[in-house]
Amino acid sequence: MPTYISLMNLSEQGVNEAKNAPERLQAFEAALSEVGGKLLGFYLVMGQYDYIVVTEAPDDQTAAHVILKTLSHGSLRIQTMRAFPREEFEAIAHGLDF
Numbered sequence: 480m481p482t483y484i485s486l487m488n489l490s491e492q493g494v495n496e497a498k499n500a501p502e503r504l505q506a507f508e509a510a511l512s513e514v515g516g517k518l519l520g521f522y523l524v525m526g527q528y529d530y531i532v533v534t535e536a537p538d539d540q541t542a543a544h545v546i547l548k549t550l551s552h553g554s555l556r557i558q559t560m561r562a563f564p565r566e567e568f569e570a571i572a573h574g575l576d577f
Contacts, residue, residue: 480535482519482562483542487530493554507532507549514541530555533562 489497508518511534520533536542539561546559563571 480517480537481539481542482564483534483536483559484562485530485532485534485546485557485559486528487532487558488556489529490554490556493529496554503552503554507545510548511536511545514545516541516545 493500504521511518514536516534516536518532518534520531522531523529524531534542534545536545542559546557549555550557
């Protein structure tokens with residue numbers, strides 16, 4: 480299943496509602512599970528981003544759906560990247576012909 484890394488920042492609304500963040504995370508995890516995905520990791524971080532989230536989803540369309548649904552709540556700004564694990568990276572790299 481594809482893996483995704485999301486870099487998240489709280490919006491002003493998200494900061495004002497920070498005490499509700501654990502419940503929002505549980506709702507996100509449930510929404511992801513409903514579409515066949517999985518929350519692999521969640522981190523509160525210090526620096527440029529507020530959270531880093533690692534997920535799996537059946538495909539890019541499903542991941543995009545869950546991300547858009549999450550964004551509609553207005554508490555986060557999200558930058559998501561498709562992540563290729565080592566095995567996929569090696570297969571891609573070995574397929575290069577130049």
